[in-house]
Amino acid sequence: MQLRNSEGRFALAIASPALLIVCFVVLFPLLTTFVYSFMNIELISKNRGNFVGLSNYVQVLGSSNFWLALERTLYFTILSTALETVLGLFIALLLNEKFWGVGFLRSIVIIPWAIPTIVNGSLWKWIYNGEYGIMNAIFLKLGLINEYRSWLSDPFAAMNLVVVADVWKMTPLAVIFFLAALQSVNITTYEAATVDGAGPIRRFFSLTIPYMTPTILVVLVMRTVEKFKAFDIFYMITRGGPADGTKVLIYETYLRAFTNLQYSIASTYAYLFVIIIMALTAIYLKVLKKSEENNA
């Protein structure tokens, strides 16, 4: 018992700087935001904070703004996660092969991931540029278009172009995870299957896919959480426009807080967001646990 106590004290002592920082920067604001979401703080009006009960939640959940932003968030999340996972799987399978130049390819595949998100956004914005962009020049040369187009002024095109920029940067992450899993595959099983007459396609579906499923799940859930939080790339390429076409949930929250100065409404948005993230995190933990059990 004595030992337990001293152990507890020691644990607390060495963990305390980390916990203090996290509590000050996270726990305290988290609770404050929660309280704000039941008040009516608005710096542009005279409201400085009366309790209004659930009316913010009623207002937000009853507005088309919230549901449209959620829809855009889901579109971006699902499309880019799906693309990254499929592309990532194929590229990982390629990099797992032996051929001339594979070492070079393996070392450069990480480059897009390493480029800062804002630089990535600025790079693609320049590529998409309506007046001088290289994408216009290439498409014109290929005969896909007759004249330069301002791609980012169409809401639907803008959203898809943000997806392209994001997929370019983040596919390497999926590749890294899949390649690590592939490299621990038992070769003899494959050889046995080959001897038994299973072709590459058959081997892919009956050996590779089942073996990779836990890793695929981890990547899917992890990326979904991250995509939900994507802000930088939207800020950089479209600023939520045109015509709100790329205004995802987190961007809406940011605008409410720092452009409209509606702190309470922003807090309400943030909390609705947290509920979704918590649900996703719970799923993530479950998937992680399951995949660890499967690998063991």
Add this chain to the structure above:
Amino acid sequence: MREKNVIFNVIKYIFALLVALAILIPFIWMVITSISPQRNLTAVPPVISASSWHLDRYKAILTSVSASDIAYAFRIAMGNSLFVSVSVTILALIFGSLAAYSFARLEFKGRDTLLLFLLFTYMAPPVIFVVPLYMIFSYLGLLNSRITLVLLYCSFVIPFIIWVMRGFFASISRSYEDAAAIDGCTRLQALWYIFIPMARPGLIATGILAFLMAWDEFFMALIFTSNLAAKTIPVAIAEFNGKFSVDYGMISTGGVLASIPPVLIAIIFQKYIVMGMTSGGVKE
């Protein structure tokens, strides 16, 4: 069978070539933009001619002294980014691994709840913290300060380090500690002489990822900084890109410079990065 193999190999090489081009072309285009004269960039279609390439914009960033210059802003912002990222890496590694050790080895009440809370804090979007934080820091007069950014970044880098390093520490056999205890080591000594050296690969891996996370961070820097006293390079790039007439040559130069540290680190330390990411089940 042999014919099939040939076809398979051809497909493999074509796919490999496509992947290499897809990875390299956008990045190379940014580099070419940064060294091309403005008139070639605003030509329709753009002119790519190696004979006209120059390094004037890089020189400008290294030497400019005029405070109204984009080049000057980029240099100062790079310095701020470097200061913030290095400080965060060092502080978060120290505090984070101490806490990770305590989570991995010592038993105390509420450990598992705390651990889940930490996972949540680094999964949660910063937008749920920033409004009260903004009010506090503005009340304290601490907006627009590099120290504030260091503190803010520590709040998401530390949980990440705890989450990953806990796993590394837990994988070290208890028999080492028992031997150390018999030899009269205190817990702190055991941590210093046994755990830290044995977990060195993990520390390098998490340290690199911590640096990259801090270097990449944009959202909080956007909200908490307002001028060159603390603005980081992502904020400077975003700001000059939002202006009405955009100097894409200069923006690309800033982009290349901001990419050099993380890209070099990623290529050189790729093994550590893969290890750090796959051992914690981690984000970017």
